Amino acid sequence: MILHHTLGNGDFTVFHKMSESICQTTAFLNDISTACDEIDRCLKVAYTNQRPVYIAIPSNMVDMKVTSTRLEKPIDLSVVPNDEASQKEVIDRVLTMISKAKSPVILVDACASRHNCKDEVQQLVEITQFPVFVTPMGKGTIDEGGIGGEDITDPGIFTKLDTKLSSGSNVASRYGGVYIGSLSKPEVKNTVENADLVLSCGALLSDFNTGSFSYSLGTKNIVEFHSDHTKVRRAIYPGTKMKEAMQALNSKVSSVIRKNYTVQEVPKLKLANTPAPSGTPLTQIWFWTRVSSWFKESDVIITETGTAAHGILETRFPNNVVGISQILWGSIGFSVGAALGASMAAKEMSSNKRVILFVGDGSLQLTIQEISTMIKNKVNPYIFVLNNGGYTIEKLIHGIDAQYNNIQPWNHLQILPLFGATNYQAERITTVGETNELFDDPSFATNDKIRLIEVMFNPLDAPIALVKQAHFAAEVNKGK
Structure with a gap:
């Protein structure tokens, strides 16, 4: 048949x-x-x-x-407990390593959030006060202590925030930035790679998540907590799962912190842009620093593969932000459907919870129809379309002038009315002044309508991490 x-x-x-x-x-x-x-x-x-x-x-x-x-009868969703003997051996070994450490760091990756270990990681940072860093896919897993929607027109806001972060003992005061191997900022690279102990939580060691496998950790004292096993130096403990193991570690770790352990300084992150004339064309480096100050606590921030996923690394999230990226598979267009799903979930949780999408003009052309579904379901995400005239990441990897890396230009400001939206905002920003005016408008911060903001960039303007990553990828493609 x-x-x-x-x-x-x-x-x-x-x-x-x-x-x-x-x-x-x-x-x-x-x-x-x-x-x-x-x-x-x-x-x-x-x-x-x-x-x-x-x-x-x-x-x-x-x-x-x-x-x-x-x-x-509810479905039994419990997990098999860790083997007691194996877990005890793991915890004893880790506690011994911590007791001797002088310059330890905590490195947080994607699987810590994917497997619901955010609370355990935050508690570990709070107890130990060790400097904590994230990978690209780990961003949003821990509190970063960004401005959080405060009055950026206050001339002293950045000084106040810097003082708060440098003197506090909360998780955000211990946040040092994003580690991507050799693509990292120099101060981040130096701190992580000179650590004498690395506590790695939920590592996902893919090419783009590790700066093309350019990690250069200077110690063999590495503990890897994974969803289905734990690794202490070279010893692997199958079935000693991350969540339960970290809970056990957190219950004992305060007693072994070195009596003479000095809380290490963390790299200072750039919080503000250098003033620029209002007519200055937008650049990637300026935009991502500026948008960072517009984010609010509890935002859900989704970044598309390519420019957005690398640009977001230049931001500092406020606390309790959910970051969603997808660097492993790298399927362009995923973020639009992800924003739809996140918007539906956010609407159920709170009408004030903002969902913010950053998607490239090329990626948007693969899944644009999901915007119609957003309108149908009356959800109100912010859709920032990064218009750099095609596939910039592909141009940087292979084919700056190749025709196949260009796309048919669309009139992005007509997308929302095309799909029948009636309560919407559609804007195009091209300069520093237009961007500041938009972000300084209090009404723009309220998610009371669906919004599409087209952000105009030079076709070859890209975040510095993307430029470096593209160079590595191009060399790999050449077999070098």
Whole structure:
């Protein structure tokens, strides 16, 4: 029997089989007596592993009746506890290393947030007062203590913030910036690579997340906490999962901090731009520093692969911000759908929770239709379209003048009305003055309508981290 939505060969399991390689688990529901168990199993695996699952439901199964009594009992979402002996050995070894450390650092990566360990990481920083750094995909996992929507027109705001961060004992006062191997700012690179102990939380050691594998840690005293194992120097402890292990560490670590441990200074981050005439054209380096001061606590900030993902590294988030990026797979266009999903979730949590999307003009052309769904569902994200006339990251890697790295220009200011929006704001900013006027407007800070802001840049203007990363990628592509 040949049906639509198939390959026409009578094999109805092909998509199920195709999904097996990219999912934690899959199920094909062809037996009503086990269907509910299989659904519950997949849901538990998805939740406890934080990875996708696939459930295939043949159309003839959809309307079959099952008992509703199982809905009265919640699915058991508990995880298998860590082996006590293994965890004790890990914690004892780590405590010994901490007791001897003079210049330790904490390095936080993507899997700490993906596997719900943000609280444990923050507590570790608070107790130890060790300098803490994030990777590109780890940004948003810990408090950074940015301005948080305060009055930027106050001439003393940056001095006050600098004093607060340098003298406090909270997590934000310990934040030192983003570590990307050799792409890091010199002061960040120096601090991390000269540490005598590195506590790594949720590492995701992919090429773009590590500055093309350019980590140069100067110590072998490295502890890696992962979602399914812990590594202490060269010893691997399978099943000693990050969340429980860090909770155990936090309960004991205060007793072993060196009596003579001196709290280390952290690199100072740039908080303000040098004043520029209002007619000055926008640049990447100026824009990202400026937008940093407009962010507010509890924002959800989503950055597209490419320019946005690298530009956001120049910002300092306020506390309690959720950062969403996707440097591992690097699928351009993902961020628009992600912003839709985040906006739906944020709307359920609080009507005041802002979702802010930064997406390139090229990436937007892949998934622009999701903006229509945003309007349909009456969510109000901020959509910043970074218009640099094509695929700048690809131009820098291979083909500055290549025609295939250019795109058909769109009239971005007509996108919202095209999709039927009635309560919206669409603006284009091209200069320092226009940008300041927009961000200084109190009404712009309130997410009471969907907004699309087109930000105009020179086609080859790019964040410095992207320029360096593109050079590395180009060399790799050449086989060097």
